[in-house]
Amino acid sequence: MLFVPPLALALVNLLLLSWVLFRRRKARSSQPIILSSPHAIRQLLKPSNLNEGEKLQSRAYPNKRLVQAFGIRNTFVSPSTDVHTAFRSKAQDLIKPFSSSSSGESWEAFYQLTTRIMHAYLDAHSPRKDIGSNQVVTVPFDPFIRCITFTCILLGLLQISQLHPSSVDFAEIDHITSCINEMWTLSKTPAGVPEEMRKDVNRRLIVLFRDDERFPNPLDFVIPTWETLWRTVAHTLVLSLTHPVFDGLKPAGNGLHPDTLREGRNLLASFADLHRDTSTLFGTPRPEEGPPSPESIVLETMRLHPPSRRIARARIPRSPSTDAHSYISLPSMFNARVFRRLRAIAAPTPDVIIEKADIYTAQRSPSIWGPTAAQFDPFRLNPASVTQEQKEALLMFGYGSHMCVARKWAPVAVGVIMEALAAAGVMWVRAPGEGGRQEEWEVDEGRRGWVGWEVGFDRSRCGGDV
Numbered sequence: 026m027l028f029v030p031p032l033a034l035a036l037v038n039l040l041l042l043s044w045v046l047f048r049r050r051k052a053r054s055s056q057p058i059i060l061s062s063p064h065a066i067r068q069l070l071k072p073s074n075l076n077e078g079e080k081l082q083s084r085a086y087p088n089k090r091l092v093q094a095f096g097i098r099n100t101f102v103s104p105s106t107d108v109h110t111a112f113r114s115k116a117q118d119l120i121k122p123f124s125s126s127s128s129g130e131s132w133e134a135f136y137q138l139t140t141r142i143m144h145a146y147l148d149a150h151s152p153r154k155d156i157g158s159n160q161v162v163t164v165p166f167d168p169f170i171r172c173i174t175f176t177c178i179l180l181g182l183l184q185i186s187q188l189h190p191s192s193v194d195f196a197e198i199d200h201i202t203s204c205i206n207e208m209w210t211l212s213k214t215p216a217g218v219p220e221e222m223r224k225d226v227n228r229r230l231i232v233l234f235r236d237d238e239r240f241p242n243p244l245d246f247v248i249p250t251w252e253t254l255w256r257t258v259a260h261t262l263v264l265s266l267t268h269p270v271f272d273g274l275k276p277a278g279n280g281l282h283p284d285t286l287r288e289g290r291n292l293l294a295s296f297a298d299l300h301r302d303t304s305t306l307f308g309t310p311r312p313e314e315g316p317p318s319p320e321s322i323v324l325e326t327m328r329l330h331p332p333s334r335r336i337a338r339a340r341i342p343r344s345p346s347t348d349a350h351s352y353i354s355l356p357s358m359f360n361a362r363v364f365r366r367l368r369a370i371a372a373p374t375p376d377v378i379i380e381k382a383d384i385y386t387a388q389r390s391p392s393i394w395g396p397t398a399a400q401f402d403p404f405r406l407n408p409a410s411v412t413q414e415q416k417e418a419l420l421m422f423g424y425g426s427h428m429c430v431a432r433k434w435a436p437v438a439v440g441v442i443m444e445a446l447a448a449a450g451v452m453w454v455r456a457p458g459e460g461g462r463q464e465e466w467e468v469d470e471g472r473r474g475w476v477g478w479e480v481g482f483d484r485s486r487c488g489g490d491v
């Protein structure tokens with residue numbers, strides 16, 4: 026019998042363990058692969074070889090920074106099919122009143138609410154200046170859009186009943202929404218979001234919502250609903266007011282100063298009366314104005330400025346079946362079967378591969394949209410001229426079984442908010458100096474880059490029931 030001194034045995038085991046650990050290093054991510062053709066994007070977002078749990082895991086993995094950043098626990102960061110079913114059906118319930126037989130009443134209520142919120146905000150923020158017969162009110166642009174859309178989502182979609190438009194504390198909402206904005210930016214830095222900031226925002230939201238039962242973790246719903254909507258409203262307003270000064274999108278910039286607005290037609294008129302019959306009016310151009318329809322304006326805005334520029338998935342290798350804890354004695358090492366098993370244990374774990382659907386690039390592809398692909402032209406989406414290939418290239422709401430449940434609701438909601446803005450007397454959006462360049466609006470996917478921007482209202486023109 027072979028005698029091995031205990032010390033030598035321990036040493037050999039230690040060496041063996043180091044070798045196994047060295048080879049079986051932790052799964053790590055390599056450089057992400059970027060996919061920008063609509064075909065490749067559709068294949069990524071609708072994989073045929075994954076079951077439901079694997080699809081959710083492949084989405085949750087690249088989104089895990091959102092757990093640290095916001096403390097969210099919803100389906101975007103969870104591999105659980107139970108979490109997915111519950112979250113999706115809760116989101117669908119929120120939208121149901123807008124697509125049921127009483128949808129007319131729901132949109133009427135949404136419009137009235139939006140109008141009241143805007144008036145409350147403008148009353149609270151700026152004294153009226155009488156200029157001739159006009160009563161001009163000017164407020165900073167992005168805080169205004171952030172606050173009114175946030176309040177609309179809370180009251181009009183999430184039905185937070187303890188809030189009332191006339192008693193909303195806009196300073197508090199401004200604080201919360203600007204923090205969420207900053208948290209996005211910080212979430213992409215190595216240091217991440219400071220814990221105190223995350224806790225503070227969550228505490229404030231819990232106080233605001235006061236609805237533990239329906240929304241135990243408010244950010245789970247605030248992020249997918251408001252965070253996407255406010256940037257779409259901001260971009261739609263800017264583009265509607267500057268059309269047809271399409272060169273506002275050229276790198277040379279400008280086009281956003283009120284002087285230039287006189288040159289163009291104000292597209293806001295296309296949204297008039299929308300809430301009265303959204304199912305007919307959204308896709309139909311106004312007879313007196315002609316094309317484009319509200320739908321074409323909103324979708325063209327989202328084509329150029331998709332709120333989720335990239336949608337990521339992880340290719341997570343299935344780990345080899347191992348039994349890493351089985352004890353292997355020194356003599357048995359010379360057994361070939363055990364040796365093979367040992368080699369399997371020690372096999373390096375393949376890397377996780379992150380693939381990103383580059384929606385932004387796909388939706389601006391000249392091969393699909395022609396040489397003016399990067400310019401705002403809502404006429405291109407006229408039902409008479411838009412091609413099937415172009416329709417299929419609009420991927421701002423994702424694709425496949427995890428496509429956005431609000432893909433029909435959200436564009437109409439943006440349209441009704443535009444209608445309310447027009448009725449509140451919005452006149453212009455002004456960038457500081459010679460600003461207003463496309464690159465500026467796009468900083469951090471439209472979250473930042475609005476510094477110094479203002480929006481002006483003529484409140485003597487304002488209509489709507491207040």
Ligand code: HEM
Pocket residue numbers: 070084100109112113116117119120249250251253254257331332333336337421422423424426427428429430431435436
């Ligand atoms: C402009 C507004 C919005 C945009 C651009 C947008 C965009 C998206 C995108 C791109 C996805 C797919 C994500 C992925 O595949 O990983 C998605 C999924 C989802 N969205 Fe939206 N969204 C918007 C508004 C909303 C609203 C208002 C709600 C709630 C009522 C909502 C609820 C959801 C849900 C529940 C999913 C997950 C669906 C699933 O996993 O089965 N979204 N959204």
